[in-house]
Structure formats: C-alpha cells, structure tokens
Amino acid sequence: MATMTSAVRRPRGEYRKSQARRKEIVEAAVEVFATVGYNKGSLREIADRVGLTQAGLLHHFSNKELLAQAVLTWRDEDALALLGVPLPTGADLLRRLVDLAAYNERNPALMELHVVLSGEAASVEHPLHGYLVNRYAQVFGLVRAAFEQADRRGELRAGVDVDSAARTVISLMDGLQLQWLLNRGGVDMALDVARYLQSLLAVPL
Amino acid sequence: MATMTSAVRRPRGEYRKSQARRKEIVEAAVEVFATVGYNKGSLREIADRVGLTQAGLLHHFSNKELLAQAVLTWRDEDALALLGVPLPTGADLLRRLVDLAAYNERNPALMELHVVLSGEAASVEHPLHGYLVNRYAQVFGLVRAAFEQADRRGELRAGVDVDSAARTVISLMDGLQLQWLLNRGGVDMALDVARYLQSLLAVPL
C-alpha cells in the first residue's frame, strides 16, 4: 500500500507499464520462492512465468536479492493491511491476529513463502538475514505495544509479562504455520491462537 | 544412541574405521547445513572439512539426500536422549521440554540446523519433506501423550485441550528458536516455555 505514484514526472505511460511489469514479476517470484525457497528459486523460472528471459527480468530488478526484498515487503504490507487501517491498538489488535491466522490458513502459498524464507534466512550468512532481523524487531514492537496498551486498559489478566506474551504469540503463529504445512488441514491455527490469547485476556476475545 | 555394533561380523577394523569416518562426515555436514541449508550446502564443502574429496565422501554416503537424512536422525536421537532414558511420562516429560529448550539455547548451531532445515523442507518438493512430516507426527504423538497422561493423573488444569496444548507447545519451541536466531541473547526460551506450561498445569513445574 501507500504507493508513491509520480514522485518523479515521467514521459508517457512507460513508468506505469514498468510498474505493472514489476508487479507481475513479484507475483511470479512469490510462487517460486514459496515453492523452493530463495537459494533454489531461479530467476529463469520466474522470468519464464511472466514471459520474459532471465536477462529481461534483470532489467526490472537488477539482482536476485533486490527481487526477493521486493517480495518480502509486498508480503509484509499485505499482512499489515489485513490488521486494519488505521492500525487497532490493545486487545483490538490482538483480536486481529486471530483474523490474520485465519487469513493465512486460507492462503497456503503465503504461509509457505513465510516459513521457507524465514527458515533459510535464519542463518546469519543468508542475503535476507538482515531484512528478517529488522522485520521481527518491528513485529515484536507492534505486538508488545498491543499487550502493553491492553494492560493499561485493564484488558489483561494480572501478572502477564508483556514481553514474554509478545514473544509467545509470535512464536505460536510461526510454529503453527510450519505444522500446518506438514499436516495440511490437521491444524486450526486461528483456534489455537485464540485459545492462547484468551488465556491472557481479562475480557472476551 | 542405541548403536547396533556388529550386527554383521566384519574382517579386521575396517568397519569400525568406516563408522568413525561417517561420524566425522555427519559432524561436518551439521555445520554446513546449519549455516547455509540443504540446498546451498555443498558436498565439496563438507568433504573439505574432513580432508576428503567430494568423490571420496560419496563413498560413505552415496548421495546428498542420504547424508542429510543421517544428519537429521543424528540430531533427533540427540534430542531424544536428552529427554531421558527411559522416556518420562506425563508432567515429567513436559518438564524435560524446558530442559531441552535450555539445552538448545546453549547450542546455537543445533538451533540453526533445526530452523533452517525445517523451513526449507516445509515445501512439499523438498527432498527432506517426507522425513520432516514423519518426524513432526512422532513429536506430536509424544507430546500429546504426555499431556494426556498428565490429565489422567490430575496434573492438568480443568478444560485443557490436549491436542491444542501439544500443538501450541511445539509451535512455541520452534518459533522461539527462530526468534532467538534473529535476536541472539534477547530471548530466554526455557523461561517462556516454562511459563506457558505452568499456565496449563495444576502442579508446580
């Protein structure tokens, strides 16, 4: 979201066309990286899916890492938009996490993308490691703030450690996605997340 | 553990030597796969670390997938041994999960191996996918059984869903390892696992 359309004036419709191309490429890259990961996902395969040669693709994203970063920011913006605009606070945001889990469950390709890339990039040497470190710090900040607001509003049970709660609910959402992928249909992610959150909240979810 | 020494009689010490070689190779493979994953981890790199050529390595493990499976079973046996022999039951086993989390935290390389390979192999097309599916089914069975035993012994709070609890604690342990790798030292895994388990138990941890 929040595209920065025409920050620079361009002749004719070329820019718009190029933008559309980039979007096509990112969508194809999502599929490929989700299926085989970053390391094994090839630019040729992605280029094929949008009817380009590999060299043609590199005109739009000058190297593989830049393309992968575009994929990750696209996915992050998608998830963030799902949490609601403007972003809810306190227990309201925590409730949205349940919706997000349900949304993920309806989009296995997105889960696969998330799980596969997060796993690969957990290694310090991975090209996307830095991006992921940053991303998790932001996610943690967001969830922790929600618990803190909930606490101040009396929506939280007594004795809940907000740091631990934030880490736990994030771990839960990540780990459930892995288990879902290994046991499709055998896991109800939204239900498990809701159950855990309810165990911390003093108000109904 | 539980080596099957001399199920077949062999001439001289060749078998023993070969066994030692295999162990060296697996140890080197743990490092390499942990650092860059299965897809990017190369047999040449592993061979170099034990002073072999790539062809020499393939004498001991006839292809890459077999070597990776040896790595995974080695790691699983290690973790299982840490839970205790014979395997505890009920709340006792759940307590051991906290020890396992603490053990993992002292061995980042093992965490990296687990997180990176699990992520990669979440994809259906990955050579290790089948192994991982099987492994998670076993782990789930083990933890679920522990909750069920705890329930029968009155060690569990009322209203705890054993399936959901098993999925949740497994997700928690997996997700915390990812967060630990992205924020080294900023996560106390054993504490968070203990906190969650205590919230389900009617007895002290």
Add this chain to the structure above:
DNA sequence: GTCTATATACTGATAGAC
C-alpha cells in the same frame, strides 16, 4: 524494454585407476 550470446562459476554424480 527485451533480446541473444556469453562469461564465469558451481553443482551432484559417475567411471575407473591405485
């Protein structure tokens, strides 16, 4: 903006000598 052609590098696996 897209192409062909190419440089350069690395991969897993096999054949066969020692």
Add this chain to the structure above:
DNA sequence: GTCTATCAGTATATAGAC
C-alpha cells in the same frame, strides 16, 4: 577407501544489438 578426471546440468550477471 580415496583419488583424479570428467560430465552434464544449472546458476547469476554482463555486454551489446535491436
């Protein structure tokens, strides 16, 4: 058991024509 040599495949990235 380990080696050398080699094959066939794949990869990213660049140069330059159109």
